[in-house]
Amino acid sequence: MVANIAIEEIENFFGDKSKQFDDFYSNLCLRRATESNIEIIGEAMNRILKIDRNIAVTNSRKIVDARNYIIHEYYSLSVDILWSTVINHLPKPKDEVMALLDNE
Template sequence: MDNYIKTWLFDIIKSIEEIDSYFPASKKFDIYTNDIRTKRAVERNIEIIGEAMGRILNENPNINISNSRKIVDARNKIIHGYDDISDDVVWGIVINHLPLLKQEAEKLLKE
């Protein structure tokens, strides 16, 4: 694996860790929805994750990361469809998809 992909994987991991840091006690939907700064920070990190994933896919379209294309699509939706972003969808990404993505990125970095 080349150093560019490793750098982008590292960026993905760091962005997920940053999102996790916004919820020190536990991840609660009401904390997310009631704090605009937290919402924007989470959205920004998902944008970074999606951009890094897009770059990885351009470099190696066969990389083994679950839902890699959907991650890029989420980034595009947040950036280009900012006026139609659902808190439920973003929260679903945070709770259901980012933990697995972090595991997969960490595993790839160890290879």
């Protein structure tokens, strides 16, 4: 699924190193690539929720909201919002979406 690929890409952007805010903050390419993938993930989640609003994916609404914020409020996008999404809202949905796909 496209959302899982995008989550994996974000994880791969960091390589084998632990995720550190200072590294993220100082790397414009990393931030822009992350923004793009969050947009992709958010759009995929939005489409999933339109099919079934009761689907159990943790933080799905927050991921869609982050996507909308990136697209519509770009001028005021803070690195903190991106970082929070990467650290707090992406890890669990990846596993949950894979489990949903396995059950189909």
